[in-house]
Amino acid sequence: MKRIGRGFKEEISVVLRDYRRVLCLALLVICVSPAIGQEEEPAGGGENASNPLASVTNTDLRMQYLDLANDRGRVNDLFVDGAFMINPKLKIKYELHYWETNVTGSSKSGFESAVVKVIYFPKEGIRDNGIKYRVAVGLDLIKDFDNLDKGIGMGADQIAPFAGIALALPSGMTVIPLVQQFLSVSGEDVNITAARVIALQPFPKQRWLKADVIIPYDWETDTVPAQAELQYGVNVNQQVALYVDGLVGLGHDRLFDWGVGVGLRFKY
Secondary structure, three states: OOOOOHHHHHHHHHHHHHHHHHHHHHHHHHHHHHHOOOOOOEOOOOOOOOOOOOOOOEEEEEEEEEEEHHHOOEEEEEEEEEEEEEEOOEEEEEEEEEEEEOOOOOOEEEEEEEEEEEEEEEEEEEOOOOOEEEEEEEEEEEEEOOOHHHOOOOOEEEEEEEEEEEEEOOOOOEEEEEEEEEEEEEEOOOEEEEEEEEEEEEEEOOEEEEEEEEEEEEOOOOEOOEEEEEEEEEEOOOOEEEEEEEEEEEOOOOOEEEEEEEEEEEEO
16 A cells, blocks of 8 residues: 655645636535525425435436546446335445447447445534434445446446535435545455545426536546546426536546436335
């Protein structure tokens, strides 16, 4: 395991500087958006499935385009992202990713990975200050489809234990800090520790905004390929929601410069 030295500290400084820019943008949108349609109350009566620690059942059909850093090409990621509750304390999330990319110099496509995430909620409640909380621990099982020769995936099957907490503030915003460790069980060596913070704010007219920042440290390469995402969505009705994503890579070690995405959500 490599020692974290001056290069890592400099990279963290760059990532945090870029993170402040993303945070300022998110706060600007949060402050401006409630002024639109103030005659209606914020969406309520259920948790938003964009919160990975929400007790919900949903299936999302998503597409994201990523412009890779250092002119390495593009990735079109088409994937299914869903979840269902086994019981009030146990949730299963699942993902299936299919890529089209030109990182090898020509267009290649194939399945990238399948993910099964098991989430257990050992405790939840309300603190004296009115903040609701839900503690979560769990494990990701990540199956790689062995398409690394096409520039697709990481070339490794992985396990990734994690822990986090969802904090529902009296203002309506939900904040979710998480930490997760990714380890390879076969294929290429993977050893990544990732810190993640999600902020989810509901708005009038059944809309929401999510900010999602991930800062991973790759112990194999001494790099910090950080990223941030802003998601803006609307609940069309009780069963359907639509949303758009904006993504940006952070720091010198970023994997992509920018990205955009769209999603269609079915709620059950």
